[in-house]
Amino acid sequence: MARKTKEDTEHTYHQLLDAATLLFIEHGVAKTTLNDIAQRAGMTRGAVYWHFTNKDAVIKALWERNAGTAHHSFTHSLRNLDPQHPIAHFRQLIKSLLHNVISDPKLSQAMRIIMHCIEFSDEKTDLQQFLYRFRDDFYDALHTALTTLAQYHALRDDMNAAVLTSSLWAYINGLIHTHLEPDSKTVDLQQHYAALLDLWLNAALR
Amino acid sequence: MARKTKEDTEHTYHQLLDAATLLFIEHGVAKTTLNDIAQRAGMTRGAVYWHFTNKDAVIKALWERNAGTAHHSFTHSLRNLDPQHPIAHFRQLIKSLLHNVISDPKLSQAMRIIMHCIEFSDEKTDLQQFLYRFRDDFYDALHTALTTLAQYHALRDDMNAAVLTSSLWAYINGLIHTHLEPDSKTVDLQQHYAALLDLWLNAALR
Amino acid sequence: MARKTKEDTEHTYHQLLDAATLLFIEHGVAKTTLNDIAQRAGMTRGAVYWHFTNKDAVIKALWERNAGTAHHSFTHSLRNLDPQHPIAHFRQLIKSLLHNVISDPKLSQAMRIIMHCIEFSDEKTDLQQFLYRFRDDFYDALHTALTTLAQYHALRDDMNAAVLTSSLWAYINGLIHTHLEPDSKTVDLQQHYAALLDLWLNAALR
Amino acid sequence: MARKTKEDTEHTYHQLLDAATLLFIEHGVAKTTLNDIAQRAGMTRGAVYWHFTNKDAVIKALWERNAGTAHHSFTHSLRNLDPQHPIAHFRQLIKSLLHNVISDPKLSQAMRIIMHCIEFSDEKTDLQQFLYRFRDDFYDALHTALTTLAQYHALRDDMNAAVLTSSLWAYINGLIHTHLEPDSKTVDLQQHYAALLDLWLNAALR
DNA sequence: CATGAATGAGCCTTCATTCAT
DNA sequence: TATGAATGAAGGCTCATTCAT
Incomplete structure (x- = not known):
């Protein structure tokens, strides 16, 4: 997808973090994959990797x-x-x-x-x-x-x-x-x- | 393979449990594989499967x-x-x-x-x-x-x-x-x- | 972004090619990504895509x-x-x-x-x-x-x-x-x- | 799949190596994946990993x-x-x-x-x-x-x-x-x- | 011209699991 | 009992590619 405005980007960032939060609580950190986080936030894994280098960075x-x-x-x-x-x-x-x-x-x-x-x-x-x-x-x-x-x-x-x-x-x-x-x-x-x-x-x- | 005595078997069981204990503490449960446990106890995965159905059973x-x-x-x-x-x-x-x-x-x-x-x-x-x-x-x-x-x-x-x-x-x-x-x-x-x-x-x- | 002069553009082109040369020799062609080339030249992937359609074109x-x-x-x-x-x-x-x-x-x-x-x-x-x-x-x-x-x-x-x-x-x-x-x-x-x-x-x- | 006899195992080993040889020549080493090798030999990736730690080991x-x-x-x-x-x-x-x-x-x-x-x-x-x-x-x-x-x-x-x-x-x-x-x-x-x-x-x- | 955001495909690797021996 | 061979599913990660700005 193409470039977004600064607000869009920040929104994506928070959405990913919110999705991660819920999943971590629901299933634990180890069992939560970056794919899960992306999907829950309505995105693809690539989006997660754009904002965070890996799962630890998300945490x-x-x-x-x-x-x-x-x-x-x-x-x-x-x-x-x-x-x-x-x-x-x-x-x-x-x-x-x-x-x-x-x-x-x-x-x-x-x-x-x-x-x-x-x-x-x-x-x-x-x-x-x-x-x-x-x-x-x-x-x-x-x-x-x-x-x-x-x-x-x-x-x-x-x-x-x-x-x-x-x-x-x-x-x-x-x-x-x-x-x-x-x-x-x-x-x-x-x-x-x-x-x-x-x-x-x-x-x-x- | 030769039959083992009851004591041998029990010994194996405790060895596996001891190995698991150390590994869980050293690396966490999620990161410890059944293979790790077996190897640390000087055996192969099969031995673990014989004594425990899965990792949760070990815990x-x-x-x-x-x-x-x-x-x-x-x-x-x-x-x-x-x-x-x-x-x-x-x-x-x-x-x-x-x-x-x-x-x-x-x-x-x-x-x-x-x-x-x-x-x-x-x-x-x-x-x-x-x-x-x-x-x-x-x-x-x-x-x-x-x-x-x-x-x-x-x-x-x-x-x-x-x-x-x-x-x-x-x-x-x-x-x-x-x-x-x-x-x-x-x-x-x-x-x-x-x-x-x-x-x-x-x-x-x- | 401000328009660049023809010289600037050509300079970019050569910089990219020089960066690619060094990386190809250092790590091989297959292991060199377009991103690597761009970064080595102090730019982003987009610049590479502007000048070359893909890696083969760079070569x-x-x-x-x-x-x-x-x-x-x-x-x-x-x-x-x-x-x-x-x-x-x-x-x-x-x-x-x-x-x-x-x-x-x-x-x-x-x-x-x-x-x-x-x-x-x-x-x-x-x-x-x-x-x-x-x-x-x-x-x-x-x-x-x-x-x-x-x-x-x-x-x-x-x-x-x-x-x-x-x-x-x-x-x-x-x-x-x-x-x-x-x-x-x-x-x-x-x-x-x-x-x-x-x-x-x-x-x-x- | 279950355990095989020693001959079966060795046969598998050579089949994998033969498959790798052909693929390396056909498409180059970098473009050949371990999956390709396994499939060409009629097996799964796991078999390759059993016999070789990685692609370099195959070579x-x-x-x-x-x-x-x-x-x-x-x-x-x-x-x-x-x-x-x-x-x-x-x-x-x-x-x-x-x-x-x-x-x-x-x-x-x-x-x-x-x-x-x-x-x-x-x-x-x-x-x-x-x-x-x-x-x-x-x-x-x-x-x-x-x-x-x-x-x-x-x-x-x-x-x-x-x-x-x-x-x-x-x-x-x-x-x-x-x-x-x-x-x-x-x-x-x-x-x-x-x-x-x-x-x-x-x-x-x- | 060039960037930054995002996609999606695919690869390497690890593992739990199975099963003949 | 326990091993060794193999499967298959999944995860982490990288990358070429696209596109609005």
């Missing part, structure tokens, strides 16, 4: 489009807690984080894909490194925030920032992970996320 | 061999808390659960595979249903235990058993998940698991 | 540009030996032919491509027929020259012009072929071509 | 099967000229070499393929190195033979063994090359090869 693009902004915004905030009200700011951040994951479909799709629909192995593939860079960056931001809180003597004094970071990291990951799981048996997170987080926050902060 | 067998006993033991205990000391028993169970995952290589390999090296999608494949039956059974056992504790008025009274189950479930899952992750940045679980669990137990139980 | 154009003049000049001379000194003229022609192939980079590149970097099969493709027309024309010119020499009784009398043509044709081809071969093990042709040719000329002429 | 196997014996026999003889009659032995060897190429269909097919139906570029592919090892080995054997003849003072004294080796090498290559060319215009080599070789041998030896 990367998908992650950056759907989660990039939120990631950067949260890590930046965690690293720059309001000096006037660091505790309140932190509590609000953690809660809005979960709220975002729950209520923003694009974000929750992206998280679901990387949490459930991709295999992670010992191989240090390009994609794995790409995603782990985000993970590590977020973990680091969380650690920075808790270290800051420690300086304000806002943490319980029998556990240091590092251990509490791992604890919160596990808890948040666990909540999101179990929430996004197919056929999840857990309680409705939308309704209970504040209380669930308060359980931890009240236990860890003082 | 199932692997899970049952490595995690089956622990699963049944824990769920049984959770459903039958010591009436004399239900809280202490529960605390001890949760801790020994994590201790097991950390220190039993077979178990941790199996958990790592199903947590990181397999894709879960909306498809209700046979394997997914098989594994989710274990998951749901465990969740249910945990819920039963917490319900029992509630009857003993051992839970904080602002949150019901269901919500606390989801909370603990998320926490335990999160701890194991982040612990088994490649290149994990979290604190050493071996050293801190008791304190990390106490944080939650002290917050939730009374 | 034809390349051959005519790099070898066309020499071919026509030599065949013409061979067909019109100086009646005064036919033998001397012939000897000089053969030697200058080899000298040309050795010292003219454009010509040697073209010869190397058609001798080593293209496949010739039983298929009578357009390109093959195009190139064989040159080959046959040269062979015929050589035969004409030797026939002329025969009329002057300048050939050894135990072999006719046809056989000697085949002999010289094989020898010249062999010398050029082995000289242009990658990692050639033969002696330096630049230094020895005159002696090598004299070996044959002294044996065949009298 | 290597083909060369060794069709030309390996002759190559080893000739190079060995060239390196071990009969001390009693070195010149006569050498002349006979060179002639029987050409005679072989002309009259042994398997050998001439193999030579035609590597001379005309394959592209050679600056890339040092595995296949190219494989084939050049044969070429260099033959060139070296020829050089050894001529060096031996020089020791017997059997060469004309105005040219050394190295130059004469290059000369003969070019001549032989040229004769075979032009003889095996599609639509060759040269005289019938079958009929004239002895005379054509004598032209060179009489000029170079004394």
Whole structure:
């Protein structure tokens, strides 16, 4: 097909990404072929190869489009807690984080894909490194925030920032992970996320 | 070919399972072929086909061999808390659960595979249903235990058993998940698991 | 896009041909794509399609540009030996032919491509027929020259012009072929071509 | 299909090689797909992959099967000229070499393929190195033979063994090359090869 | 003139699977 | 029991080609 306008091209790009998202969730990344993605978006494989070099590039693009902004915004905030009200700011951040994951479909799709629909192995593939860079960056931001809180003597004094970071990291990951799981048996997170987080926050902060 | 003894056959079976375990962790399930497994075990594809109908059957067998006993033991205990000391028993169970995952290589390999090296999608494949039956059974056992504790008025009274189950479930899952992750940045679980669990137990139980 | 002047266009044309030449030699014709050519010339595929209908047309154009003049000049001379000194003229022609192939980079590149970097099969493709027309024309010119020499009784009398043509044709081809071969093990042709040719000329002429 | 006897397997192997030979000559190596080969041999692509890792391996196997014996026999003889009659032995060897190429269909097919139906570029592919090892080995054997003849003072004294080796090498290559060319215009080599070789041998030896 | 977007055909390769031995 | 030979389906990827801009 012939050349399109810039808008057409961008539209195609997003259509491909949307199609990929749904297929990844429906059948997993490994079982989804580039042909599937193209067909679902009403195009041919060639179109996918025009926009992305391979399947991993699709996943990367998908992650950056759907989660990039939120990631950067949260890590930046965690690293720059309001000096006037660091505790309140932190509590609000953690809660809005979960709220975002729950209520923003694009974000929750992206998280679901990387949490459930991709295999992670010992191989240090390009994609794995790409995603782990985000993970590590977020973990680091969380650690920075808790270290800051420690300086304000806002943490319980029998556990240091590092251990509490791992604890919160596990808890948040666990909540999101179990929430996004197919056929999840857990309680409705939308309704209970504040209380669930308060359980931890009240236990860890003082 | 010469007949083999029952022991030889069983030995082959375990060799295949061990080979599969390592390969699944090293390269992921999707990228591991039956041929890879056979070769790693020093055999040919035919041997795999003799012992397992397909790759999913390998995973199932692997899970049952490595995690089956622990699963049944824990769920049984959770459903039958010591009436004399239900809280202490529960605390001890949760801790020994994590201790097991950390220190039993077979178990941790199996958990790592199903947590990181397999894709879960909306498809209700046979394997997914098989594994989710274990998951749901465990969740249910945990819920039963917490319900029992509630009857003993051992839970904080602002949150019901269901919500606390989801909370603990998320926490335990999160701890194991982040612990088994490649290149994990979290604190050493071996050293801190008791304190990390106490944080939650002290917050939730009374 | 702004109109280009005739010179610009012609410049583009030569750039494409030069890029193609290098790529054909580096990777062979079959493995070189039109995209490769365009990129090497700092353009996109469209430019190639504007100047050439397809890859075969590139090769034809390349051959005519790099070898066309020499071919026509030599065949013409061979067909019109100086009646005064036919033998001397012939000897000089053969030697200058080899000298040309050795010292003219454009010509040697073209010869190397058609001798080593293209496949010739039983298929009578357009390109093959195009190139064989040159080959046959040269062979015929050589035969004409030797026939002329025969009329002057300048050939050894135990072999006719046809056989000697085949002999010289094989020898010249062999010398050029082995000289242009990658990692050639033969002696330096630049230094020895005159002696090598004299070996044959002294044996065949009298 | 199920397992076959050893003879069946070997038969398949040769059928595939024969099919490949014909197709390489008919359409060139690059244009021949493994699918073509399989189909021509009445099998599926899988069969080809069972016997050969890729197309290059087919070519290597083909060369060794069709030309390996002759190559080893000739190079060995060239390196071990009969001390009693070195010149006569050498002349006979060179002639029987050409005679072989002309009259042994398997050998001439193999030579035609590597001379005309394959592209050679600056890339040092595995296949190219494989084939050049044969070429260099033959060139070296020829050089050894001529060096031996020089020791017997059997060469004309105005040219050394190295130059004469290059000369003969070019001549032989040229004769075979032009003889095996599609639509060759040269005289019938079958009929004239002895005379054509004598032209060179009489000029170079004394 | 030249580009950028997209198509569609086809090739190489890998694999699960089958079956005679 | 286990192997070795072969099938066939499918996936990833590349490319020549087309065409609106």
